[in-house]
Amino acid sequence: MGKKLLLDKVGVAGIQKYDVYRREGGYAAVEKALKALTPEIILDEVKKSGLRGRGGAGFPTGMKWSFLAKPPGVPRHLVCNADESEPGTFKDRYLMEKLPHLLIEGMITSSFALGANTSYIYIRGEYAYIYKILETAIQEAYKAGWLGKNILGTGYDLDLYMQIGAGAYICGEETALLESLEGKRGNPRIKPPFPAIAGLWGRPTVVNNVETLMAVVPIINFGGEAYSKIGIGRSTGTKLISASGHINKPGVYEIDLGLPVEEFIYSQEYCGGILGGRKMKAVVAGGSSVPILPTELILRTAKGEPRLMTYESLGDGGFATGTMLGSGGFIVMDESTSIVKNLYTFSRFYHHESCGQCSPCREGTGWMEKILHKVLSGHGTLRDIDLLWDIQQKIDGKTICPLGEAAAWPVASAIRHFRSEFEDFVKNPQSIQDVKHYYRLTGEKA
Amino acid sequence: MAGSKKIQFSEKAMAYVRELIARYPAGKQKSAVIPILHLAQAEFDGWLSAPVMDYVASLLNIQSIEVYEVASFYSMFNLKPVGKCTIEVCHTSSCWLRGAEDIIRHIEKKLNISAGETTTDGMFTLKKVECLGACGYAPMFQVGADFYENLTIQKTDELLEKFRKEGKRQTYCNHLVDVK
Numbered sequence: 014m015g016k017k018l019l020l021d022k023v024g025v026a027g028i029q030k031y032d033v034y035r036r037e038g039g040y041a042a043v044e045k046a047l048k049a050l051t052p053e054i055i056l057d058e059v060k061k062s063g064l065r066g067r068g069g070a071g072f073p074t075g076m077k078w079s080f081l082a083k084p085p086g087v088p089r090h091l092v093c094n095a096d097e098s099e100p101g102t103f104k105d106r107y108l109m110e111k112l113p114h115l116l117i118e119g120m121i122t123s124s125f126a127l128g129a130n131t132s133y134i135y136i137r138g139e140y141a142y143i144y145k146i147l148e149t150a151i152q153e154a155y156k157a158g159w160l161g162k163n164i165l166g167t168g169y170d171l172d173l174y175m176q177i178g179a180g181a182y183i184c185g186e187e188t189a190l191l192e193s194l195e196g197k198r199g200n201p202r203i204k205p206p207f208p209a210i211a212g213l214w215g216r217p218t219v220v221n222n223v224e225t226l227m228a229v230v231p232i233i234n235f236g237g238e239a240y241s242k243i244g245i246g247r248s249t250g251t252k253l254i255s256a257s258g259h260i261n262k263p264g265v266y267e268i269d270l271g272l273p274v275e276e277f278i279y280s281q282e283y284c285g286g287i288l289g290g291r292k293m294k295a296v297v298a299g300g301s302s303v304p305i306l307p308t309e310l311i312l313r314t315a316k317g318e319p320r321l322m323t324y325e326s327l328g329d330g331g332f333a334t335g336t337m338l339g340s341g342g343f344i345v346m347d348e349s350t351s352i353v354k355n356l357y358t359f360s361r362f363y364h365h366e367s368c369g370q371c372s373p374c375r376e377g378t379g380w381m382e383k384i385l386h387k388v389l390s391g392h393g394t395l396r397d398i399d400l401l402w403d404i405q406q407k408i409d410g411k412t413i414c415p416l417g418e419a420a421a422w423p424v425a426s427a428i429r430h431f432r433s434e435f436e437d438f439v440k441n442p443q444s445i446q447d448v449k450h451y452y453r454l455t456g457e458k459a
Numbered sequence: 460m461a462g463s464k465k466i467q468f469s470e471k472a473m474a475y476v477r478e479l480i481a482r483y484p485a486g487k488q489k490s491a492v493i494p495i496l497h498l499a500q501a502e503f504d505g506w507l508s509a510p511v512m513d514y515v516a517s518l519l520n521i522q523s524i525e526v527y528e529v530a531s532f533y534s535m536f537n538l539k540p541v542g543k544c545t546i547e548v549c550h551t552s553s554c555w556l557r558g559a560e561d562i563i564r565h566i567e568k569k570l571n572i573s574a575g576e577t578t579t580d581g582m583f584t585l586k587k588v589e590c591l592g593a594c595g596y597a598p599m600f601q602v603g604a605d606f607y608e609n610l611t612i613q614k615t616d617e618l619l620e621k622f623r624k625e626g627k628r629q630t631y632c633n634h635l636v637d638v639k
Contacts, residue, residue: 088484097592098590098592099590100551100552100553100589100590100594101552101553101590101594102592102594103592103593103594103595103596105592106592106593131484133482137592138493138497138533138535138631139535139591139592139601139631140592141603141604141631141632142604142605142606145604174482176482176490176493176494177493177494177497178493178533179493179496179497179533179534179535179536180533180534180535180536181532181533181534182589182590193493194490195487195489195490196489196490196491196492196493196519196525196529197489197525197528197529198528198529198532199532199533214484214487255594255595256595257553257556257557257594257595257597258552258553258556258557258594259556259557263594263595263596263597264595265595297552301551301552301590342594344552344553344556344594346556350556354555355552355555355556358550358551358552358555359551359552361551361589362551362552362589362590365534365589366589368532
């Protein structure tokens with residue numbers, strides 16, 4: 014297998030269009046799946062591949078599929094989670110914009126494996142322009158006979174529909190997404206029951222991320238075993254990484270899992286090093302929720318081993334010295350960055366996005382934002398730092414959905430690794446004004 | 460304003476409403492509420508008044524409160540009038556790292572409003588918003604369905620001028636309806 018499994022054809026002119034996509038070998042996975050394979054064999058291939066959910070949680074996809082209840086006479090659904098909203102993450106947007114038919118191909122193959130006859134793509138409202146791209150691609154797929162009744166004469170029927178959101182990070186949580194798809198507020202459900210038992214309209218449902226569903230296509234084309242040979246240990250296959258912040262080449266990169274973090278940041282093939290040749294200060298490696306790490310810990314584990322882009326290596330050391338691969342939202346900060354100010358943008362985000370169901374999250378995220386604002390306004394006290402620590406602890410693990418943890422971990426990790434910066438702002442409020450942020454657009458060309 | 464004229468979708472929008480409802484099983488038409496609210500916002504002056512929401516409820520045969528509670532939950536629905544052109548500048552981490560604050564300050568100065576306000580001529584509303592998924596192309600803002608990325612002060616000025624010249628209402632929905 015080549016290095017790029019999802020992006021290998023991304024440079025082909027017109028690949029968004031059905032004719033070009035088909036000419037380049039597109040929809041081969043659907044042909045193979047529907048004509049030569051059974052749902053059981055497809056499930057087995059996905060299990061063998063070791064594919065893990067690419068939305069952030071990293072749960073084994075084959076296992077998730079195997080939990081799907083199959084009571085006779087009850088329709089089942091596959092829902093694609095295209096609600097990508099984790100700060101620092103923009104790979105699903107890139108994938109859908111560039112390769113809409115790859116998502117449709119992955120969804121047909123996966124729907125067939127799950128025995129679903131009606132599937133939905135739930136896309137965040139802000140991606141309205143991508144809605145159009147996908148809607149056009151779906152219509153092309155219907156016309157060419159890949160969707161609708163009796164696909165390829167196999168007797169398998171599938172309808173695929175788009176559904177648009179309207180601005181709510183929480184709808185990326187799968188049960189909130191299902192609520193939203195049912196036309197309600199995006200309040201996460203209490204689990205169990207899990208969607209595999211009672212999901213959309215109470216029916217058995219699988220919710221998978223865009224990248225996960227696309228990865229099913231090479232798994233079917235080349236086999237689960239071949240896919241599992243890419244990567245290291247339980248981190249198999251390729252992963253799309255969204256790189257942003259103070260780097261020379263921000264963008265979306267497909268990497269083999271196992272790539273050293275240092276190579277990802279500094280090689281010309283990927284991020285191309287730090288802007289202006291400055292020094293790196295910190296990295297948020299997997300989207301805003303995961304712990305921030307200072308340079309020395311993102312490049313090497315506490316044991317001194319090179320940190321690799323895998324679920325396991327990034328997690329090495331637990332939260333004391335490690336982080337998570339998460340959604341692959343890789344935010345790099347240079348030496349000029351105020352960690353406290355960056356944290357404030359995260360805490361403001363989580364306060365804004367808390368659905369308000371659980372008191373620890375609803376109240377706690379607001380308190381954290383306010384305290385950080387107080388510190389940044391020059392009115393902080395040393396006790397405020399302890400209070401922040403106390404609040405994040407009281408949110409972590411005490412909410413219906415993981416938004417609580419997502420809000421708590423950035424606060425905990427910023428204090429754990431950069432406590433002295435908080436103390437400097439408290440002890441010497443003037444130092445807040447002195448923070449030199451290099452990227453003032455008014456003073457320097459962007 | 461929506462209250463002063465009859466609230467009624469255009470034929471084109473109504474056809475789309477019917478198609479949206481057909482995407483869900485019988486009796487589950489409530490699922491269409493979010494896309495229909497997007498359409499309503501586009502057709503009725505860029506915001507959702509109570510009568511507009513009542514109208515949407517009647518189309519879906521659900522209670523008005525079921526529409527209000529949805530409209531008030533999602534940040535893209537305006538419950539108050541907004542300018543023809545709402546500029547939504549992302550200011551979360553990656554955009555902040557690459558100068559979003561400078562873009563916001565510049566627009567505030569240029570339009571003589573603070574974020575959250577609308578210009579007196581009703582042309583522009585400026586909003587600070589959270590992560591729009593354009594982190595690698597920061598700083599950026601969204602206007603209607605389109606993303607404007609890798610912004611500089613100069614590029615921002617040019618875009619403001621372009622929107623002013625066009626003078627038309629920018630909605631998230633242009634693309635939804637255009638598909639049909």
